[in-house]
Amino acid sequence: MSVDSATVRRIAHLSRIAIEDSEVERLRGELNAILAFVETLSEVDVDGVEPLTSALPMQMKKRVDVVTDGGIADEILANAPIREDHYFVVPKVVE
Amino acid sequence: MATQAAPTKFIKGATGDWEVVIGMEIHAQVTSNAKLFSGASAEFGGAPNDHVSLVDAAMPGMLPVINEECVKQAIRTGLGLEAKINLRSVFDRKNYFYPDLPQGYQISQYKYPIVGEGEVIVDVSPTERIMVGIERLHLEQDAGKSLHDLSATESHVDLNRSGVALMEIVSKPDMRSAEEARAYVSKLRTILRYIGSCDGNMEQGSLRADVNVSVRKPGDPLGTRCEIKNVNSIRFIGQAIEVEARRQIGILEDGGSIEQETRLFDPSKGETRSMRSKEEAHDYRYFPDPDLLPLEFDQPYVDALKAQLPELPDAKRARFIEQYGLPPYDAGVLVMERAAADYFEETAKGRDAKLAANWVINELFGRLNKEGLDVASSPVSSKALGAIVDLISQSVISGKIAKDLFEIVWTEGGDPKEIVEARGMKQVTDTGAIEAAVDAVIAANPDKVDQAKAKPTMLGWFVGQVMKQTGGKANPQAVNELLKHKLGV
Numbered sequence: 001m002s003v004d005s006a007t008v009r010r011i012a013h014l015s016r017i018a019i020e021d022s023e024v025e026r027l028r029g030e031l032n033a034i035l036a037f038v039e040t041l042s043e044v045d046v047d048g049v050e051p052l053t054s055a056l057p058m059q060m061k062k063r064v065d066v067v068t069d070g071g072i073a074d075e076i077l078a079n080a081p082i083r084e085d086h087y088f089v090v091p092k093v094v095e
Numbered sequence: 096m097a098t099q100a101a102p103t104k105f106i107k108g109a110t111g112d113w114e115v116v117i118g119m120e121i122h123a124q125v126t127s128n129a130k131l132f133s134g135a136s137a138e139f140g141g142a143p144n145d146h147v148s149l150v151d152a153a154m155p156g157m158l159p160v161i162n163e164e165c166v167k168q169a170i171r172t173g174l175g176l177e178a179k180i181n182l183r184s185v186f187d188r189k190n191y192f193y194p195d196l197p198q199g200y201q202i203s204q205y206k207y208p209i210v211g212e213g214e215v216i217v218d219v220s221p222t223e224r225i226m227v228g229i230e231r232l233h234l235e236q237d238a239g240k241s242l243h244d245l246s247a248t249e250s251h252v253d254l255n256r257s258g259v260a261l262m263e264i265v266s267k268p269d270m271r272s273a274e275e276a277r278a279y280v281s282k283l284r285t286i287l288r289y290i291g292s293c294d295g296n297m298e299q300g301s302l303r304a305d306v307n308v309s310v311r312k313p314g315d316p317l318g319t320r321c322e323i324k325n326v327n328s329i330r331f332i333g334q335a336i337e338v339e340a341r342r343q344i345g346i347l348e349d350g351g352s353i354e355q356e357t358r359l360f361d362p363s364k365g366e367t368r369s370m371r372s373k374e375e376a377h378d379y380r381y382f383p384d385p386d387l388l389p390l391e392f393d394q395p396y397v398d399a400l401k402a403q404l405p406e407l408p409d410a411k412r413a414r415f416i417e418q419y420g421l422p423p424y425d426a427g428v429l430v431m432e433r434a435a436a437d438y439f440e441e442t443a444k445g446r447d448a449k450l451a452a453n454w455v456i457n458e459l460f461g462r463l464n465k466e467g468l469d470v471a472s473s474p475v476s477s478k479a480l481g482a483i484v485d486l487i488s489q490s491v492i493s494g495k496i497a498k499d500l501f502e503i504v505w506t507e508g509g510d511p512k513e514i515v516e517a518r519g520m521k522q523v524t525d526t527g528a529i530e531a532a533v534d535a536v537i538a539a540n541p542d543k544v545d546q547a548k549a550k551p552t553m554l555g556w557f558v559g560q561v562m563k564q565t566g567g568k569a570n571p572q573a574v575n576e577l578l579k580h581k582l583g584v
Contacts (some may be wrong), residue, residue: 010378014190014191014192014378014380015192015199016192053185053383053388053389054388058388059388059391060161060387060388060389060390060391061160061161062160062161062162062163062166063129063134063160063161063162063163064162064163064164065127065128065129065162065163065164065165066128066129066134067128067129067134067135067136068129068134069129069133069134069135069148069149069150070134070135070136070145070146070147070148071145072147072148072149073142073143073144073145073147075149076144076147076149076152076254077144082249084245084251085143086142086143086144086145087143087144087242087245087251087252087253088144088194088251088252088253088254089246089249089250089251089252090194090241090249090250090251090252091248091249091250092243092246092247092248092249092250093193093194093241093243093250094243094250
């Protein structure tokens, strides 16, 4: 499996990462190198093998329905580049 | 494929009849104290970013831990939809970029939802019931909220809703008119409210619908559909379907073709329009969330939840028909809200149930609707309405006086029986008194007497006059009989 330059642009756009045209070829090479590395796994025959969901044979932990968190707006916003009245402020996004 | 509608549901176009095909995805906010994967409050509102934990803000290293109550609510709802409960389901990441989605993905369920196929019986009209198939129900996170009107150049983001549990309930494309779609949402809302898994509040966004609409010539395969996003009232759902079906028919009849796309309904303009920006986002690149193990439970766990479910609307409706002898439509109206059904049963207990049902549906519901109140805030208690029904049954007051009495209890409160005594509202059954009134009316209107002899329907006019004379307190039956006798009709 390998990706072409159109796919690289598409992935970048879906992730909202701005890339220059001059970067596309380099990124395509890097992505393809990663994919080629992972491709090695397809050599293993996994017919009839259950997909592994956890390395530990355990049930998912669940929490009880009690409010134990929140009320920490200052901490939540501590790293926000712009904030106002405890809102995050971002460039205008409208449909 | 899906069944064909009755020809009466077709939409007339320039080239003949069209059938509209509707499927729906309903997002219902799960009733819980805390969020789906964090301990922050799921309560509506709150100061900006106050109901937010570091998990909801997607801070690095934070891990989701599922709220068991949300799981139980999804199972209860699945049971209420007569659906298959999957003992093993899987959470996936649905990837898309938006400022109010801090994780960059929504935790949802894709291939293996918690609830599979089910069905809902929908009352479309007093005489028509349809079956709408449920494709699936899955659990997922809500996103935050973006406010676009606080500044001209910026958007403000509040993550209070981020991570609140939603159930997405997907129907099969089984609806054939706006009316059927409205009735489906209304029924679903009723079931959710009975179970207590969603408050069904559409104004606060606890229940929102994405509506898939396509049209076809009767008998043809399904047409290309458009999805109308986020319609937030039952009335708008109906309007959106009607204008969207018309739009599609217009395009097809002009020789065009429908493009599959996401659209938005604008109630103020009465039109749907394309949301092109959403199109490319449809590449969600789902994959299993590595932070969460599969959700597993056993059948006894499901059975225990089933045993605790309240009597659901369909069962209650059937019981009301059977136990109280109510017409199916009346029973259906009474069970729409659990509180209303309880009110009716309290009112009807030990009384004429049909009479009680009439009073609850016509007088009480009518008045509540007019004032925009719900049953819980009714100024007339079920006990008081029961007392009014008693007074009618025992012929103490006439039906007309009963309406006045209802009005007094509504506005002033008080014990109906005492009010009737204190204000002399008792029905006059004393034949002598009624006879005097009848004689007086006959004596005063000799011309009308002649007319009545030729035209017996004039009797009604005399009854009205006698009632007026007696302040509405005369027993109508006695008045009728006396008049018939005296006028010889």
